[in-house]
Amino acid sequence: MTFRFTLSGTDGAARTGAIDTPRGSIRTPAFMPVGTAATVKGMFPESVAETGADILLGNTYHLMLRPGAERIAHLGGLHEFMNWQKPILTDSGGFQVMSLSGLRKLTEEGVTFKSHIDGSKHFLSPERSMEIQQLLGSDIVMAFDECPALPADRDRIAESMRLSMRWAQRSREAFGDRLGHALFGIQQGGLERDFREESANALREIGFEGYAVGGLAVGEGQEAMFGCLDFATDMLPQDKPRYLMGVGKPDDIVGAVKRGIDMMDCVLPSRSGRTGQGWTRRGMVNVKNARHADDPRPLDEACTCPCCRSYSRAYLHHVQRSHEMISGMLLTWHNLHYYQELMQAMREAIAAGAFAAFEADFHAQRAEGDIEPL
Template structure:
């Protein structure tokens, strides 16, 4: 069996090029994980996701425990077999969705009791049950159960929330069943307060995890606050373990975070945007619903290998969107995931070749230029 490990291959300033080894394969970093909330990356076949270069996907404990149920997934061979994704899978702990989606919820020192947003049925999540659900799903990377501190929060609110998450992190570690190739990540909390982030990081390092995530960002604080929080948080995390920024983000967020030492990312943005006619390109976001595309024979983006760009024109993509044909969201989702994976491959090459700063500057300049004008 493969030992869960992180291999640091190159650095360029704080930016890192690495590789995470798991039971179901390796993940080259910096890496972006497409979100497969309910056992599927929406509008995509597993082989299509892999064709973009994605090596790992994210599943969701909250959604999968409610439907179809973690025990059922386990009986059917685990999430890899269930969704036909042979590569690594990371599952989040379910805490964020309990706070944001559950109809009614009551939190106490032990965990959270909530009602399903599907049918109102009553459920409970604790650090121990979250670890067991993620084990049943067979996640290569399990996330500690935590409370995602809302924004804005006072220092006192963020402190209370962070310390609860740290108590839950210790219980998560105690409940986690260690296996070769499987890892548990702790989650740094503390809002936008440097002293709380430092206290959280110290507590997690004392517990000891296979990787460390930065949580509680991309919740409305803005890019400047996010970057300043990373500036004080990332240096506190061990250099020989992977670092994961949860729920981020836009390409400029990812590039800035990579420059601050982050290795792994996830976000619903590329898939959700694809379903709403928004396409990510190197020259910014393009809305295919706009009439200016209706006579445009050019591809969405030159040199992009995805089928939306390789096989179709902007005019056709515009037609699909306006006609509400399901192929439109499918093609734009594929393009967006491809765009993100192309960005990550570019970042990995730039770090390995010592030109990260130039890569970041060129990416920012291209985005600033905006979309190509219609013919």
Template sequence: MTGITFEKTGQDGKARTGVIHTTRGDIRTPAFMPVGTAATVKAMMPDSVAATGADVLLGNTYHLMLRPTAERIDRLGGLHKFMNWDKPILTDSGGFQVMSLASLRKLTERGVTFKSHIDGSKHEITPERSMEIQRLLGSDIVMCFDECPALPADRKRIAESMELSMRWAARSKEAFGERPGHALFGIQQGGLEEDLRQQSAEALREIGFDGYAVGGLAVGEGQEAMFGCLDYAPDQLPEDKPRYLMGVGKPDDIVGAVARGIDMMDCVLPSRSGRTGQVFTRLGVLNIKNARHMDDPRPLDEHCGCPACRNYSRAYLHHVFRSQEIISSMLLTWHNLHYYQDIMAGMRDAITAGTFAAWQSEFHATRAQGDVDPV
């Protein structure tokens, strides 16, 4: 396949750093992908997202298929032009919505029939249709169509789901065809069962992909169980390809995943939290709506270089959040995304220097201190 190339530039323990080379630019790994569900990272301009340090965005196949439709985006020049983002875009396959919208769908060997959560209209996604939608969108990294059961689930259900996903992976690969400059990633399933994960990894290797995702985690199993799975799952995937953990997560989830050999992650958490007043800092999480910030002239994080921290006080950010001003979502989202990209840059530097264990210890110790004392 001639989609992308992955160059590993350093390793410290299981943690890896490198570069994914795409036709639209390089993605430095470990990479965090902000989520642009409906062709926008909510409350952010594209150049602001790039300014946080993001090399790649995630777009959502299911939502874009329903509105404004993939066909319309294609007619208007593709997703990059449509949303004014010239760096790489990864699109998910619609598979997660198969799980999260379970009450609205019917699952068969052929694919999934959905009722739209917007207007109740019926739609079908098959592996072939998912590949077609993602081709129309023009994303650089395409995910194969899979099915993911919510955890906990019994072993029989997880095994059947994994086997179906592997059949769908083969169909996705066939439907993807030859698309120079575009990559297709396979998705490992198998719940928390090591042998099922191994079976899935072997099936994906046999099909052959440009990269491999660890799917079916961050779906309710808790961090301890997720880390237990990540202690072996990335090792089952090819060493020379990017490994992507889907839908993760909180800052300590991300650091723990990288320590276990993960190269790419995405999550709505930093942007969604920004809109609800939850702020991630080196010293942990703070809630800007709390009255303790009302008279505080200090920044959210004195070590942060984002516009919210450079130019505004906690008192101001508390005021605009309580007043429901739009600038609150803009500034807090920018801060959270900036903080996440700072974590990624810190890990890349530490892995390169061979000091990742020390970096990790300091990261956890600093967060454990908790927020600064009130004024």
């Protein structure tokens, strides 16, 4: 079976459909939980699937350092290694390597860097990134790129974007023809319309199975990100999936889908869960706050996740303040469940031609704030 993207409905710029892969179908718009080191922190793979996730994200940089791509390949590939038989997307490692700052050296050929774990020296290039992702066996592979932090001056953004486009061509050549697997190109160009268009044109000429909007959610703020998506998304092919990398908060996700994005990922649901934060229809709830200590109500009375079905705010407050592992486990499960419910609600709204009403209701509920204390 080949990789295929099908649109089943649109409402304005918002789209719904499916990405079909040999390992299963991905309903879009889709949110991908992040399994950085072959695990979504605090969750069993079966539990992640129960939340409604169709696909996970794995991290090339972290997995190449530990336990090593060759070792994972020897053990049957990433799906077998982490007990996740649905699709997996792996990022290229570029973002993590670029964030190492003083620990790396960038050239046309690639990036030499020191491991943040033990200081060992490594080299990552488009060719090596493709090799690693093939060893991992991921279903969706990301081209190797450079992502400069914003704000940056136009010369720096242009230089970085054009390097990424040259690396995109090398990634395409190194990826080869892998039936059932897909390679996504990554649009760069900061917040600059002309650079985004130049990047999109270069990627379309190379040809990819999907296209990502990269270089956003790196400090520019939501208003600037949405402003960029207002023009950047339409520069990408209509008949291919569009992936916004590293996003985000629930209102970021709704705004991105409104602007034509099909796929997103973010560590926020699991990271927030580990720090005592639960995302609900009425916004974010911090269970560490004293107001929850005697509250027998669930985190979200409308939620059907195991956390909300069986545990009170008082209990969540207690285990968080006591630094018990179950706190992060329960809140992560809830957060991932909420994110997947949000995606399902958007898919249904788009299919019904009711996305504007959904969006208005989404913002109205959040504006109400958390339920009143007892």
